[in-house]
Amino acid sequence: MVEERTKMPVVTLYFNRITKLLGRKIAKEKIISALPFLGLDIEEEAQDHINVEYSPNRPDFSTDYGIVTSLQGILGIKLGVPQLRVKKGTHVIKADASVGKVRPYIVAIEALNGKMDDETIRQIITMQEDLHNGIGRKRKKVSIGVHDLSKIKFPLVYKTVERVHRFVPLNSQDSMTVSEILDKKETGMTYKHLLEGSKKVPVIVDSAQNTISFPPIINSKLTEVTTASKNLLVEVTATDKNAAEDALAVVSYALQSAGFKLSSVRILGPRNSTPLLASRKMLLDPALVKNTLGLDVSTSVIVKSLRKSRLDATVKGKQILCLVPRYRTDIFGPIDLVEEVALGYGIQNLIPTIPQASSAGQKNKVTVSLEAARSTMIGLGYSEVMNFGLTGKQILYDLAKRDSSGMISVSDSKSQEHQILRDALLPGLVDVLSRNIHETYPQKIFEIGTAFYRDDPVDEEIHLACASAHNDVSYTEIKSILQSILKSGFDVSTTTKISNDPLFVQGRTADILVNGKKIGIIGELAPEVLDNFKLRIPVAGFEIKLTGLI
Amino acid sequence: MEAPAPVVFAARSHPLADVIDEVREIFVSLGFAELVGNSTQSSFWNFDALFIPQDHPAREMQDTFYLKDVSAKSVATPKQIKQVDAAHKNGWHYDWRLDAAKRMVLRTHTTCVTIRALADQEYDEARLFSIGRVFRNEKVSYKHLVEFNQVEGVVVGKNVTLRDLMGLQMEFYRKMGIKKAKFWPTFFPYTEPSLQSMIYNERLGKWVELFGMGIFRPEVTKPLGIKNPVLAWGGGIERIAMLKYGLDDVRELYNNKLGWLRSVPKCQ
Incomplete structure (x- = not known):
């Protein structure tokens, strides 16, 4: 649940117009403090007006008239359905x-x-x-x-x-x-x-x-x-x-x-007819109000709350018969009426209750393993950094001289730097180093995060990458770190087999194997890559796939 | 003896990771079990299962990242697909299309992970949470990132209510050291009633918006065979981190400036 970021529509409310439309003199402060209880977000406040954002599910809030109709309800000036004549x-x-x-x-x-x-x-x-x-x-x-x-x-x-x-x-x-x-x-x-x-x-x-x-x-x-x-x-x-x-x-x-x-x-004409714009009838069971809101109130309180939300409501046997004006296109069924009860009753009048937990909580076992891996890396003297999974082609492939044939891109990104899903973390770490050349060395950093591959449809793997940058850095130093994290972190032994990778210096790079299977690469970064990232200090690093080890 | 010694820096975790860990510990202490799920999801779980119609503005390419030339082969069980199709037909009056539901997106919220777990496991009672990266196609600014972390909690239970949902927020905030909170109505397509919480920030001296919450709509739960009410809430973690570290620009959390990373006190 995250709020919509799409731009919400805005309505300007002039206080002199609002006062006239409300039909009663209400203090400006009271109006302003009531607006959020209609679900309106105050965007800007000025001497003579206020701008509010509303959610498009309430098209009736697209004018000050519609907002005043609802304000009249919660302020108790006019109740029930406004009649359309x-x-x-x-x-x-x-x-x-x-x-x-x-x-x-x-x-x-x-x-x-x-x-x-x-x-x-x-x-x-x-x-x-x-x-x-x-x-x-x-x-x-x-x-x-x-x-x-x-x-x-x-x-x-x-x-x-x-x-x-x-x-x-x-x-x-x-x-x-x-x-x-x-x-x-x-x-x-x-x-x-x-x-x-x-x-x-x-x-x-x-x-x-x-x-x-x-x-x-x-x-x-x-x-x-x-x-x-x-x-x-x-x-x-x-x-x-x-x-x-x-x-x-x-x-x-x-x-x-x-x-x-x-x-x-x-x-x-065919398929067409004169619109009626009549209010819709809907039944509400008071038990649904009680069970949803946790509010045990009489039917007359429910009826009054609905009327404050500018609906009509009458008791009919054990049910409440509601009349919903045609402009309330957001009301689908009884659960929406329950919300209208809550708004009419006043959210501020609902007292929070704390339900008892029936079970013990627990972290996911993947999280537990990753926490251990992180603390081991920190124990080895490496600081954690965080990069984006959605990144740019330049850092990931061009500057790092990597093969981009398996690249997964997104459509119509608004930002150059966020176009493709990363399939490796190490280029991002080199980019971090390149943005910190003025900071004290040695610089030792690591990241644990997701890497993405084309599969059926996408395979997501958790990777660990680390990089060390200082004048005396060597393949041996970074291999010691690799052995240590795999042994103390995951209790596995590793071997390295000399290989070739344009990211690293030829002859100073190897595949990382666990039980004979390749899980990553290690090496000293190629001078050309360092040049591309404007780094003037040697860097060694490795990247391994943790999925499979945890 | 009295001259300052050379400066050394302790290796440390990322300050944002510390906040994520803190949030996770609070959920666990409140009796919640953690779910993990993929960042890439079919539109079916990110949107359709949540009763978000296929012509909803949030589904447009200018707001959501779609993966280029990648589609899910299968998205859900035939029964789940049939029922969700019917819910859209009845509620929104249009022809729901399976091929649109198969388009792969970078998840816009972690609710897709929650709803799938609820649909597949058929819990009668549960307290679950998930923390993970979510994505929005928009211009990066001091307020907004294209990729950020979201936390989400759900409670499933026969007798859970909106007041319980509000109480859980208060409990969560108390553990975060937040004393004052209040609630306003808001809108989410998949919850009803829906609220947002406002918390009082002492440093800024004003109320700031924090988590969104609500009870899943019957149009969401019924088609997926979820029988009991589901309370859900969540929001961005970066916002909490900004308040904690006194940042005014959210981008600073991902700049990875060693100067800043080395200077943020670990014990606060």
Whole structure:
């Protein structure tokens, strides 16, 4: 379990907006200290605002509206499911059968009589971007278009067209063909791969034959949203119907919170239907709460905790019937409701308990052997170093003059120094010596770590490598160390058989054998290798495979 | 008699290895048995078995190291594969693909080792831990390495709870000499509920994030035949080492500067 390192999306919360949206005056400090209990990480704090990171599994946290809805719950200002009020509208979008192979689904909603300032627009745009990246999987699965409704003449048709089809895209003055947009516009170049493999592309066209959107790439200039826009159309196109409705639900709740009145848009066409955005019913057994959290509380406390998490809950026999608003796409089943109970109850109110251990602990026997090997090396006067297993070709092969034919590489590494899995530790030790030429000699170092080989699919072996660097270093000195570690460490006798290896001086190197089998190499490092590593002092070393000995 | 003598340096273990040893000793003292496993893993155990969908952003090449031209021939038992396939179909509504599960990765967490042991051994009760290298494809910085050490502990038991999980953290931290800790909710794809712990660092005078934890989701345990609840927690060891040695740049732990290695007091 390690936290995700992928960059989490960020939402900016302005305190004056939050106060207004909360509907009650709450001290700034209280708001700030409540945020982490919603799972939000505070990234930056300023006088008038705060930036928080949220996990993409909570797409409803992509605006300050969504965060305020949850804050109202845990602060006890408003409880239960926020009602989504959608008036039945008369406008129609017809999905043509031709989109079936490219991007089959469309859903939409109208948001009416709203007022938008710059911050509202900014919140909506960042929500759209976050949803594109999260639920939308970088627009592959879902993309969202927001339009100025007053520029649109219904009914709309969602269909495919040839790539010579033209219209004026957003951020442009001139009409462009679809091909030109994909080749020249920034979003076109970024997302054109999503339309690879289909000659025709999806567009939404109104009854005046104006193209209003080219999903998942770009909207038209015609329907651009500005602070003057009062009525909006939100359309969501997708390759997955459920994901389309997820995104539409999140956007609908946010726009309602922003003061818009919602009106439904009828969807016609094969495999498509008008979205309901209804809350889902789910049963929760109070025993699951008790067994999971270790919290023995009455059903009424559970109900209140769920309501503080902005769900509805009522007792139904021995069960609790929960109503989950459509935007909570992260809730799969009862165990997720248990977490909602914990959050509503307050994690800070859960008192840690310590379970008794029923068995004695123990280290793995490999670890025990390696600890012994390490302490023996230290007893012999060698200091431990630690290098990476994922390393660079230069150190491992080029400078060390080693054969790279069995190399295992990783795809698309962001770093030159971390491209291949090491098949030997000794080059890394020589690199350590080369980075310490200004330090006092003698320098005697060792490392125990994993080496990787191509097998079925990969063989991982534990190796021990050691190196000694000083003016009087010799093959004999390092062979004494080898004999000693194998005898005192592993109680095995070793023989060496003269051999050849470009890493070492010819005639001053040998294979290391235990019971007639080669387990490593030993020698004085070749002057050319020392030169490559800019070392001006002689070095001797060995490397052995411990797997098999332990 | 009074002039300083020439300086000699004691051969010693690596300071990061000392922290790893310390963490290991604490787990053993708390009754945990150690697991070891490979750094190279199939996507099946690193991701699929943990209910991480195949189109999840964390599985993209820009975050995870995939081995070039290396695939696992077999990844799990036919039953395990069938059940995990079904869990993904039911939970995420997509066509799960075995060939994607066969792609080999450098493990992004040691949870792949834990989950495999739990699936193969079918423990009713157990306390297990593992320590090992994990990998993330990202730019190296003062905060992040591409390869680091992770520790992970799990407790399997009929009656174990989230409060027990929190209690085990407190016990662990007490043994590390950390007095103040608190818990916040967080998200992991494979645990529910999920928490993160914050510990108070006296030197920095602030709260810092330490371990992530949670209870394995039923979508993870059920398909693999794990019957009892599993508490799991873990995190990076370098972070603990940085706090212990007062480092602000994580790269220093792997620079192998003899000047530093020779100067860090062994007894602290």
